[in-house]
Amino acid sequence: MKGVVMTGAALKQETYLPEAIPQVAQVYDFLQAHEKTGRGAVEPRYFLAGATAGDQVELPVEVYRAVRQVVEALQQGLAVTVAPQTQTLTTQQAADLLGVSRPTVIKLLDGGKISFERSGTHRRILLRDLLAYRQQRRAEQYDALDATSVEIDDEEDLDTALQQLREARRVVAARRRGIAE
Structure with missing residues (x-):
């Protein structure tokens, strides 16, 4: 993974390759285990921790989801591109x-x-x-x-199955054109 410090003006598209992040399996296992514990109605909270005790910030749910998606993709051996919009x-x-x-x-x-x-x-x-x-x-x-x-019965005649498919396509095409059937 590229180590990049981002400022507001420096946001750019980055691609992260799974083999460059040896800890991805550890993070993935932690996330999996945490979700499996299921603590009832308690909302999960996720934190980003600094190097010293008490140096942490709570992650919003949207940020957690983004991190989760990135980690799952990397765990599957996929490259991930983050592109600010x-x-x-x-x-x-x-x-x-x-x-x-x-x-x-x-x-x-x-x-x-x-x-x-x-x-x-x-x-x-x-x-x-x-x-x-x-x-x-x-x-x-x-x-x-x-x-x-269309449900096709193994016993059904091929011509009957083809006619059912044609009818279904006709209905969809009419609906797409805005014609009520």
């Missing part, structure tokens, strides 16, 4: 985050699918709005997958 994104940054083209993001914005603000001629998207859209889109994709799944 601003709260307001350009259309290109939004496209990169969604994994689509910039023109596609423009269509989504102009179509009212994602909220945005204008700064002169530029569109600015709040990160939370983009993440909400991404979550909604994933839910819709999973619903579409569920809608196209």
